[in-house]
Amino acid sequence: MLTVQEGHALPSGPFEEGHRSLQAGTRSWVERQTGHPLGYIEQLYTFADHDRAGDGRRAISISYLGLTRMAEREAGWRNWYAYFPWEDRRETGGVALGAEIARRLETWIAGAEGMLRQQRKLRRDAAFGTGGEKWNEELVLQRYELLYEAGLVAESRAPTAGRVPGISMLYDHRRILATAIARLRAKIKYRPVVFELMPDAFTLGQLQVAMEALAGHRLHKQNFRRQMEQQELVEETGAMAVQTGGRPAKLYRFRGAVMRERSMAGSKLPLARVP
Numbered sequence: 001m002l003t004v005q006e007g008h009a010l011p012s013g014p015f016e017e018g019h020r021s022l023q024a025g026t027r028s029w030v031e032r033q034t035g036h037p038l039g040y041i042e043q044l045y046t047f048a049d050h051d052r053a054g055d056g057r058r059a060i061s062i063s064y065l066g067l068t069r070m071a072e073r074e075a076g077w078r079n080w081y082a083y084f085p086w087e088d089r090r091e092t093g094g095v096a097l098g099a100e101i102a103r104r105l106e107t108w109i110a111g112a113e114g115m116l117r118q119q120r121k122l123r124r125d126a127a128f129g130t131g132g133e134k135w136n137e138e139l140v141l142q143r144y145e146l147l148y149e150a151g152l153v154a155e156s157r158a159p160t161a162g163r164v165p166g167i168s169m170l171y172d173h174r175r176i177l178a179t180a181i182a183r184l185r186a187k188i189k190y191r192p193v194v195f196e197l198m199p200d201a202f203t204l205g206q207l208q209v210a211m212e213a214l215a216g217h218r219l220h221k222q223n224f225r226r227q228m229e230q231q232e233l234v235e236e237t238g239a240m241a242v243q244t245g246g247r248p249a250k251l252y253r254f255r256g257a258v259m260r261e262r263s264m265a266g267s268k269l270p271l272a273r274v275p
Contacts, residue, residue: 001177002034002068007078009170010177012061026064034076038066040196045179052172065180067196080181081216083167083174087140087181089217098135101147101164102128108150137216140182144175188214192233195254201237203249204228 004011011033019025023041031037044063052059070077081088086101088094102124109120121131127143129135144153151158154168155175168174188194194210208224228234235255240248 001078001080002030002036002076003078004033004076005170007076007082007167008173010173022062023064026066030066036068038068040193041066044183045176047172047176049172061176063176063179065183067193069197069199078167080177083169083177084140084144084181085165086143087137087216089135089137090212094216097165098128099130101152102130104152104162104164105146105150107162108152138182138186140185141175141178144178148175185215192254195233198254201239201241201251201253203241203251204234205249207234207252 002011003009011030013025013029013033015022015025019028022043026041027038042065044065046060046062048058048060050058052061081094086094086098089098105120105124105128109117109124112120123142123146125131125133126136127139127146147153147164148156150156152162152164153166153174154163155172166174169177184193188211194207194214197210198207204225207228208219208221211224212219233255234252237251237253239251241251242248
């Protein structure tokens with residue numbers, strides 16, 4: 001993700017008279033502050049909670065989800081799992097951290113009585129996949145808001161001594177980021193926006209790695225490739241990629257015609273997990 005202020009804030013700015021539209025204003029501020037033009041962009045959410053700016057002002061932010069290819073590693077680029085390490089379940093460390101956080105929420109649950117205690121437990125179980133529930137990668141915002149209420153993240157106004165790992169952000173920018181991650185994780189299941197982040201030519205292995213990074217969990221290799229073929233989202237370029245330490249791999253490109261042929265109605269991208 002692109003950040004400013006040494007990774008503690010998202011690019012942003014006021015809507016100015018010279019901006020043709022909100023989208024144009026967003027594109028202008030991001031490119032001005034980071035040097036990167038945006039590709040795909042869509043309105044995300046309007047944030048207007050009281051005292052968001054921390055100084056008593058009523059600040060209203062209209063947020064956008066935008067995608068751009070990382071041309072080079074600059075100071076503004078950050079791995080979003082540095083802010084939400086429990087969301088990265090590609091390795092056992094993230095799974096273990098999520099389970100540990102769920103256990104630490106027991107104190108917050110026990111601090112309530114009656115129906116409120118039961119509600120807190122149900123929310124914890126649904127968000128963190130405990131109590132017989134399954135982990136849902138799209139509940140990024142719900143997990144963050146639980147931790148905020150429990151005082152376990154630095155942005156909380158009622159911090160506790162047992163904060164969870166993760167880089168904090170100014171104001172409610174980490175909440176905005178959580179909302180964006182949740183939207184993108186949901187969107188990659190039915191729209192081919194992942195190709196906005198890919199180079200013009202790529203291997204299926206590279207595409208799978210990108211999908212896994214967005215979803216936060218591993219995918220079954222054979223199922224992934226079979227579903228990509230069934231969806232007809234990619235086509236061979238006729239060229240090969242020479243990979244160090246392995247056999248050359250076929251290069252593919254996004255088959256944009258699929259958008260015109262089916263408008264992607266009812267299609268599902270291959271996000272089947274590793275069994």
